[in-house]
Amino acid sequence: GAGVSQSPSNKVTEKGKDVELRCDPISGHTALYWYRQSLGQGLEFLIYFQGNSAPDKSGLPSDRFSAERTGGSVSTLTIQRTQQEDSAVYLCASSSVGAREQYFGPGTRLTVT
Amino acid sequence: ELKVEQNPLFLSMQEGKNYTIYCNYSTTSDRLYWYRQDPGKSLESLFVLLSNGAVKQEGRLMASLDTKARLSTLHITAAVHDLSATYFCAVDIRPPGGGTSYGKLTFGQGTILTVHP
Numbered sequence: 192g193a194g195v196s197q198s199p200s201n202k203v204t205e206k207g208k209d210v211e212l213r214c215d216p217i218s219g220h221t222a223l224y225w226y227r228q229s230l231g232q233g234l235e236f237l238i239y240f241q242g243n244s245a246p247d248k249s250g251l252p253s254d255r256f257s258a259e260r261t262g263g264s265v266s267t268l269t270i271q272r273t274q275q276e277d278s279a280v281y282l283c284a285s286s287s288v289g290a291r292e293q294y295f296g297p298g299t300r301l302t303v304t
Numbered sequence: 305e306l307k308v309e310q311n312p313l314f315l316s317m318q319e320g321k322n323y324t325i326y327c328n329y330s331t332t333s334d335r336l337y338w339y340r341q342d343p344g345k346s347l348e349s350l351f352v353l354l355s356n357g358a359v360k361q362e363g364r365l366m367a368s369l370d371t372k373a374r375l376s377t378l379h380i381t382a383a384v385h386d387l388s389a390t391y392f393c394a395v396d397i398r399p400p401g402g403g404t405s406y407g408k409l410t411f412g413q414g415t416i417l418t419v420h421p
Contacts, residue, residue, distance in 0.1 A: 222406065222407055224408070224409075233414065234394075234409075235411075246406075247399075282346060284347075291335055291352045291354060295339075295347040296346060297345070297346045298346050
């Protein structure tokens with residue numbers, strides 16, 4: 192079946208612009224996660240959704256970052272006023288209730304110039 | 305703060321040799337995961353280890369978990385070139401206020417494995 196999909200696969204933006212990154216989880220997966228992978232910081236947790244609510248936003252680096260999830264499915268990660276340090280690969284993962292395994296999407300490579 | 309440390313960070317092996325990657329973590333964990341990442345690709349799940357003494361094997365890879373020592377190992381047997389990749393361990397712990405863990409993963413730094421002919 193279809194896996195986790197993310198769009199766009201690559202995004203180049205100018206410093207100060209806003210960007211939206213999209214994640215389509217595996218159908219029926221209620222849990223959704225965003226992570227960030229960068230050279231300096233490795234793989235970092237950003238936010239966790241259970242259904243449409245986000246019980247853990249502790250990994251969002253600043254108030255320029257926000258995320259939402261609608262219909263218990265698609266999620267959007269928004270970064271406002273992008274900075275060069277936001278350049279990274281943003282990974283989305285999903286899992287089903289009670290499952291132990293997270294399935295990762297292909298990621299969005301964000302480059303801020 | 306939970307820390308997850310892998311060693312070595314870089315591993316260059318000859319085909320046919322055996323080696324072990326170590327993953328140490330600093331607090332009690334519910335679950336430990338191993339992932340593989342090829343260059344420019346996403347993370348592929350290899351193993352999920354749920355309890356003390358758990359051992360799982362797939363092909364030339366075997367993973368084990370010692371929760372008392374807070375240590376997991378990924379053992380490579382008779383390495384082949386196709387195993388060249390970056391390997392990550394990740395730990396899932398319970399929230400500070402108690403309750404069930406929900407998949408917030410803390411990752412190790414990754415081990416870059418290169419297998420030479």
